[in-house]
Amino acid sequence: MERVLGIGGYFMRAADPAALAAWYRDFLGLDADENGLWLQEAGPTVFAPFESGTEYFGSRAQQTMLNFRVRDLDAMLAQLRAKGADVAEETQDMAGVGRFGWVTDPEGNRIELWQSG
Template sequence: MAVTGIGGFFFRAREPEALRAWYVKHLGVGSAPYGIWETMAGPSVFAPFPADTDYFPEDRGFMLNLRVDDLEGLCASLRAAGIAVITNPEWDMPGVGRFARIHDPEGNPLELWQPDEGG
């Protein structure tokens, strides 16, 4: 008996419906009833970080990482929609993948990850 994957991600929002609509529009996440979202099989990372990490903002208890298949294309689309996208070549890890960061309208940090081929 084992866990087979992440079954959901639940978090508080000041304006849940508006935030859900933002995720659907810009990231294609949770558009089906009840927010159901069919994902492709692939790697996921489950990693608690030290309380004093600087990997994501100190005032946030989590950072959602979303696996993507075309990081450059998605970043271009987000920028065209007026969403600030942060990239840093130091974040990219050979054998792991490339990364970008954005924030949703409520300030929640999101990391976008395009795994390296085979990663």
């Protein structure tokens, strides 16, 4: 059986695509080229369907949630707060998995940040 090799892209609608791309670059350091190509560091990826009534994604209108791996969650959250981003106050620790925090982009998409380990 043929298998997928990994996630090849993540696409989202935006009222202002250029401004949203700039936010991801300036706030999260996501350095994609003019075609959106981003060479990320190798590491684990979680693919997990959630119950349709989950509150985990924030808004019930949000059907998916992007999760980024980060090296230092506390430093990333502090950096985002210093830039004025909408950062959730709480973080979550999962034994054997790592720590999680959340930020919401200017278009209202809740993003999870994961420090593994």
